[in-house]
Amino acid sequence: MKHLSKVTDCTILDIPKIKDPRGNIAVIEEAVIPFSTKRVYYLYDVPSDASRGGHAHKNLYQFLIAVSGSFDVMLYDGADRQTITLNKPDKGLLITPGIWRELDNFSSGAVCLVLASEVYIEEDYIRDITAFELFKSRRSDS
Ligand code: T46
Secondary structure (H helix, E strand, O other), X not given: OHHHOOHHHOOEEEXXXXXXOOOOEEOOXXXXXXXXXXXXXXXXXXXXXXXXXXXXXXXXXXXXEEEEOOEEEEEEOOOOEEXXXXXXXXXXXXXXXXXXXXXXXXXXXXXXXXXXXXXXXXXXXXXXXXXXXXXXXXXXXX
């Protein structure tokens, strides 16, 4: 069922924050995202003309946060596309399994923090868009 994810299943979630004149703290605890985090990684020093992503995951849930700067995330479910700009450290984008994503338009100093539901498994990736579209059409037939 999760392979039938639509772009509309990918939502912006608020990250609770503690405001303080000394600076703010944003905290991601269990209740904030609908999965347990097994891996954390971040993209940084991304050239403004570079594109990251360009793949989908079969089973992975991810939560993306622009902890600094901004970038665009294009989501594609095999039928519909949506582009979301992330530019706030207290908002994150939940990406459900079975969604193609492309990240670009990184601002200078942008950092994309990613919380992931699984450890790194290359077999979970679909890196060819035609194979992805076939994967989605087979899932919607079944
Ligand atoms: C995603 C976007 C937002 C590892 O060995 N371990 C890891 O945890 C990761 C994330 C990557 N790698 C290796 C695999 C490749 O040899 O690092 C290399 C670059 O990975 P990739 O081309 O997948 O990087 P991005 O920025 O295109 O994609 C990454 C994530 O892989 C992906 O899940 O959604 O960031």
